[in-house]
Amino acid sequence: MSLLTIDNAACKGCGICIQACPVSIISMSDDKTPFVSAEKEKRCVLCGHCESICPDSALKHNHLPEMAPIRREKLKEVTPDNIAEYFRSRRSIRAFLPKKVEKETLEEVIDIVRYAPTGVNRQMNRWVVVSDSQTIRQLGEGVIAWMKAMIPVNPELAKRLNFAGLVAAFERGNDVICRNAPHLVIGYTETAYSTGAKDNTIAASHLELLLPAFGLGGCWAGYLMVALQFSPDLKKVIGLNDSYTVHSALMVGYPKYRYFKTPQRKEAQVNWM
Incomplete structure (x- = not known):
């Protein structure tokens, strides 16, 4: 054909x-x-x-499934003003209600994220969604264990990222790693895929922007993301081996608080040519 x-x-x-x-x-x-x-x-x-x-x-x-027509009547609601307000009102959420998000809702969010652009349309993004509280706690403890191991090995990195302070806070009962989030969404690709980091970062950014539309909030779990990239033992907790590389990790849940103002940001630095 x-x-x-x-x-x-x-x-x-x-x-x-x-x-x-x-x-x-x-x-x-x-x-x-x-x-x-x-x-x-x-x-x-x-x-x-x-x-x-x-x-x-x-x-x-002929090599693609049947395409659904674009529903233009839905897109009439998207204007420069309202989408700009939506972007500006986005906040990183670090305090969550003690309530699980319905699996169907998370499935819908990730299904939409499939449409984020990827290099040469390879569509190699994969995801792990962690909803089990004990596993989330295990991941947080694993990050702390990795930080402790890194302090004598790479003191410059440990000092720059305040590993000692984070370890102390965690051991006092303050979850500075996963923020008591009810869910973690972790993005990865095959290690051999050369543009995996870019593709998955784009997709995870789409995901974070989508969350408020579903009444949810999210925040990049930076320490977890870095530790998963460098600790084989921690990767095993989410069922991954060296054949795969983690590129993103987000805490996801229902926001505990609502924001009412938009903080100012620095002026955009642009060279017009």
Whole structure:
């Protein structure tokens, strides 16, 4: 089966699909019909831009599932003003209600995150969602154990990141690692995948921005993320070995408090050219 099916009655030969193809494999025949030659088909990254951009629904990508039409009536609510306000009102949440998030809600959030961009449309992101309180506690204790081991090995790093102070606080009963979050969402890819860090960081950022729309909040669990990158023992707790590398970790739950003002940020530093 060829890569594309063209409805000749609907196709106007506008060539928009050719312009949209990120790998430039679509050509126009003499009779103004888009096509992909057999030798170029293997370069397709399955992004679906060609089918999704066709204004006349005249093109079908035969290697992709049926596409749902964009519901334009839903997008009328997205304006520069309200999306800017949404972005500005985002806060990192470190205090959570002692309440679990429904699994179906977390599934819906992660399902949406599938649409975050990835390098050459590889879609290699994977996730571990930790909801078991004992496992979350075990991960926090594992980070503290890793910090203790790092203090004599890399004192400069330990001092810069205040490992000694964090260890002391944790041992006093203050969970400075996972913040008593009811859930952890940990993102990873295969270690051999060269752009995994970029792809997963983009996806995790999408996830954090999505959370408030579901009444949830999140915060990057930076210490956990770093420890999972360097401690094989800690990775085993979430079922991973050296074949995989962790790139993100977020604490997720229902916010305990509500914010009413937006703190100022530094002016953007831009070189206009």
